[in-house]
Amino acid sequence: MKRTPLPVARRVVLSAVLCAVSLLFSYLETFIPMPMPGMKIGLANLIPLLLIPTVGIPDAACVSLLRIGLSALLFGSPFSFLYSLAGGVVSFAVTVLLFRLRFFGLPGISILGAVAHNCGQILVAIFALGTARITVLLPWLILSGCVAGLAVGLLASLTLPRLRRAGVLPGEETKKE
């Protein structure tokens, strides 16, 4: 993971484009029916998974924060903003930590990030409702986070080398092993 510094202009454009893409993902997801209300795939999490190992953590953080703020502004409410912000921050922290750890591949990182996202949201809900009773949702959220995280993680491990080869994302396309 040797990083050659990118020109600022390229970083800005790359972040802006990927931010728009993740915003589109957040929007399109609202049309996918889910067995339980509030459940979602978390396709937008694909973008930080692609950005952290290539461009860097600050860029990925900016894109994620912008995406959360903009999607709340466009499709959500102040409440949903707080909610997804909590999930986003917890999930981002876990994701960065796991990238540093270099123990799991993209699917593993994505699974734990998704589960962390759901746990963060549960915590906010506990404070908002003032009751720990909502933890009965936890198994559902772990299960859905696991499956959705795997899907997004596999998607990321498929797209990352292709985007590198296409020259969209920086970094050598050949990885160790």
Added chain:
Amino acid sequence: MKRFWRRDAVLFLSVLLIAGALFLLLFLLRGKGEGERDVVISYHNKVVARLPLEVDTEYLFECDEGYNRIVIEGGAVRVAEADCPTQRCVRHGELIPADVVPIFCIPHYLDVKIVRRGNE
């Protein structure tokens, strides 16, 4: 990234197992037995209404954040209508005594659950 595949697979299966174990735990903790049930409506975790489940009725919950129209019908309770932004409580559908998960309306700090009469 290929070298991590086995670890990722193990992680996936263990997270599934954890979820499964939690499901089992909830299933075992579930309230069993017959008996009269009450619908308990709470706001900020304070009980605002306690209604018998067997009597079909309608209850309009109102708070500073908005309203939820709660309908008790045929031994089940549901939120028929609400002005909350998420509408999760409405989409939750009917709640029956066997259900473990209460209906939550997080924007209105509301939760609706079914308890055995004489409890709490």
